[in-house]
Amino acid sequence: MNHPGTTPFARLTAAPPPSARVRAPGKVNLSLRVGALQDDGYHPLVSVFQAVALFEEVTATQVLPGSGVSLTVDGPQAAAVPLDISNLAWRAALLLAAHTGVEPDVALHVRKGVPVAGGMAGGSADAAAALVACDALWETGVPRSELVELAAQLGSDVPFCLLGHTAVGTGRGHLLTPAMTRGEFHWVFGASDRGLSTPAVFAAFDELTQGGAPPVGLEDDTALMQALRAGDPTALGAALHNDLQDAALSLRPELARTLEIAHETGALGAIVSGSGPTVAALARSRQHALAIAATWTAEGAADTVWTTTGPAHGARQTS
Structure with a gap:
């Protein structure tokens, strides 16, 4: 009971703990050229990425x-994402902590927005976003150039x-x-509920x-680079290339029909x-x-279909 002349106390609620939110993009390989397996266990790559x-x-x-470290995930295909140290975001947090002391x-x-195990670097985007988010939360102030070096330790797509x-990515793509x-390019992605193991695809290659x-070099992508500079989607569509495509098709032959339908529908x-196994079509x-x-949806040619644009910005803090 409040006595006359007194004011009731305001109800106090605990402030939420500090946090940092970061978004990082998936990618499409406009061109992926793969050399022969080297003694170090890696294939030399030349790739043109677009976020x-x-x-x-x-x-x-x-x-x-x-x-x-703890990890939770929601969004499409969240159940397929590991919630332990095998997750690249978890490893990114540990790496940054070790680097900064x-x-x-x-x-x-993690809120998923990129197909899981779809060849679009969703896990790598998680790692990139986790590096930036933890750097902001812990106020460690690591320069972006150092974050890129750390990113390369986590995987070739993370930088x-x-x-x-x-x-353009060379070396292992990093x-x-x-x-x-x-200009802006319009993309359609047909994703499969069943992922493809990257090591299995390289083994098939x-x-x-x-x-x-054969040896790989950027000179093979002259037409593609000219199309990008000109903002010419028709020329870009004609120049798309993936040395791993035949290997992916050998493991998942049904993807050939997904590609065929895209062409029948006028994809550039x-x-x-x-x-893989995601198929990208340029519109x-x-x-x-x-x-x-x-x-694609009507023909049952993909389990999930996404439309979007590129290029997009890299990992960026939103709060």
Whole structure:
């Protein structure tokens, strides 16, 4: 009971713990050229990446000292994402903590927006976003150039998800040079509920080429680079290339029909994205992209269909 002349206390609620939210993009390989397996166990790659506006969102939230790393996931195909140290976002948090000397105490939450195990670097985008989010939360102030070096330790696609836009990747795909691009491109992605193992696709590539893949170089992509500089989607569609496509098709022959339907629907180009099994189709416009998507859905040619644009920005804090 309140006595006369007194004011009731306001109800107090605890402030939410500090957090940082970061979005990082998925990617499409406009060109992927793969050399023969080397003694170090890697294939030399030359790839032209484009970031697309399908984003992974990672929120890093402060927890009590000694809590360690925890991870939760929601969004499409969330059940397929590991929730332990095998997850690249978890490993990114540990790597940044070790690099900066802070305790790796953080709760990570991933909101999926990129197909899982679809050759579009969804896990790599999680790692890139986690690096930026943990750096912001822990106020470690690591320069972006150092974050790129850390990203390369996590996987060959992680540096690109950090930087975004369009770039040429060499080495294992992790040495990046920005590519001049004009305009906006309209993409349709047909994803499968069953992923494809990247090591299995490379093994199939080695079997198909019998270890005799030719040397790779950017000179093979002159027409593609000119199309990007001109902002010419028709020329870009004609120049799309993926050395792993035949290997992916050998493991998942039904993807050939997905590619065929895209061409029948007037796609400017269609390609298996990276190691697959996602198929990427380049459209003339947003309306054309929706038409390709509708045809894929009607024909049962993909389990999930996404339309979006590229290029998109790299990992960026949103709160």
